[in-house]
């Protein structure tokens with residue numbers, strides 16, 4: 001926590017360079033990185049075409065490598081938690097032989113992005129991936145990997161530079177090769193994140209507005225519960241289906257177009273689970289637009305209140321929280337100087353995000369440690385830049 005983000009980035013780059021030397025010898029021609037993210041508010045709204053308000057983190061996935069001749073690519077990973085084998089070889093895709101998913105799981109993100117890359121012909125390459133985004137911690141380790149791979153490929157075979165299309169291609173990779181029907185938030189902010197700003201993303205138009213967060217007296221504390229419940233795999237797609245069902249019953253193309261009044265009018269046609277899911281989404285979309293406006297004014301108390309409302313709604317209506325996240329949020333908001341706290345990301349474990357006065361950070365961490373039975377990890381953080389090319 002005491003290390004600066006620049007130091008942490010150079011650690012990951014050094015690790016990638018060492019692994020490259022071990023695996024392939026020499027120095028790579030290209031180095032890039034792409035950040036993980038934390039979402040301040042607007043949860044499970046992206047696939048309902050609503051608003052989200054994430055920011056890019058100083059935690060990144062780095063990819064270093066070089067072009068090679070022929071058709072065969074070779075990529076190794078040093079990322080903690082990646083399944084075996086840590087090195088894969090595969091041929092560039094062709095129309096008759098596309099890259100398909102398989103094992104190891106970490107390589108599916110890589111192969112998915114190669115398959116969905118938007119410019120041709122791609123040369124073969126050898127590369128190493130390293131990351132300090134905690135895997136499965138709800139800080140978008142997957143999106144940061146996808147966006148790092150895409151950014152790397154751009155250096156080998158430039159595309160048209162359309163950043164939104166880049167995010168969409170990475171989202172497609174996650175759908176087809178990781179089997180996760182995610183929304184656009186994580187890939188979008190990993191590509192377009194802006195230092196010192198959160199991004200208010202309209203997930204319908206795919207427009208984003210940067211909201212400044214440069215008050216030195218206010219910080220973001222991320223607390224990783226270090227738990228991941230196995231429900232995640234099936235629950236996310238099922239939530240998505242419930243939302244689609246609710247929208248169809250309300251006669252809307254998405255819940256973005258629905259109001260609480262529409263929901264009340266149709267209450268008799270909805271089972272209680274579908275009603276609660278839709279209620280969360282409709283209110284969360286409204287809360288997120290309001291939160292961005294409040295943040296712009298520096299009204300942190302109001303912002304904090306909206307964060308807590310969001311958490312309660314995710315816990316009670318959307319049912320994606322878990323006891324560990326609830327304890328972390330309750331503990332955080334007990335501390336003087338904390339504006340608000342909530343779970344962040346898909347849920348069922350992972351992290352909470354807390355907005356607080358900088359001077360309250362130490363006592364908040366101490367208090368959470370006393371109240372939480374598990375082994376939390378803390379990051380005090382500020383908004384960072386999206387994917388970028390590094391010098392080698």
Ligand code: GAF
Nearest residue numbers: 043044182183184185345346
């Ligand atoms: C995951 C998904 F990948 C995002 O698209 C988003 O839906 C989020 O869960 C919940 O807000 O991170």
